[in-house]
Amino acid sequence: MEKYRNEIKYICSEQELRQIGERIRHICKTDAHAGPENAYLVRSVYFDDERNSCYFENENGTQPREKFRIRIYNNSLERITLECKRKEHGMNRKNSCPLTRDMCRALVDGDFSVTMAEIGERKLNAAQKTLLTDFLVKYRMGHFSARVIVAYERTPYIYPVGNVRITFDRNIVSSGNAKEFMRPEICTRPVMPAGRHVLEVKYDELLPDYIYQALQNLNLQRTAYSKYYICRKYTI
Secondary structure, three states, rough: OOOOEEEEEEEHHHHHHHHHHHHOOOOOOEEOOOOOOEEEEEEEEEHHHHOOHHHHHHOOOOOEEEEEEEEEEOEEEEEEEEEEEEEEEEEEEEEEEEEEHHHHHHHHHHHOOOOOHHHHHHHOHHHHHHHHHHHHHHHHHHHOOEEEEEEEEEEEEEEOOOEEEEEEEEEEEOOOOOOOOOOOOOOOOOOOOOEEEEEEEEEOOOHHHHHHHHHOOOOOOEEEOHHHHHHHOOOO
């Protein structure tokens, strides 16, 4: 059975992020993919159909709803991942599948030569094949296309009890030039007021008390903030 996770979001100042970081860094592990500064760059390109269905479902709070994206890290093409994020009953589930550079380039460029036959040639597990098949059906039949790039710097912390993942997402920027996704450097624009960032807390069934208290003592206000939605507002 596919597992859904809880996700809490807050808008924070740099000072608030630093305070939280001081409280949790002694009990949380760092992410294996993070660099010496415990941070890495995230860049995603999101897809939508001709009617902007994903955008308006997000705006209207429709549930269940799905978003498809392709993601890379540290502006490198060594690891390219297709992801589907599904929201239902206030909880989230993410499925992912690795992509080759050629497949990524074709999908971003709107090249419909990508075929189902390529799935059979890939060494993918059943869940990955299902995700890729589902996306290609929507891509071809629903006329999906790359719409917006979302990028930011992420500082991650991991707490094993409850499978907790806490992330500080700083300097969130967007670009409407989605076809530039694979370039080493792209032109972007900020989407948050100066000094404002996003804190995300993801966990399974229960959030441990220590983590809960570390967040509550600052009287942070929860938000339904969506990086995808805010970035698309600048391009739609």
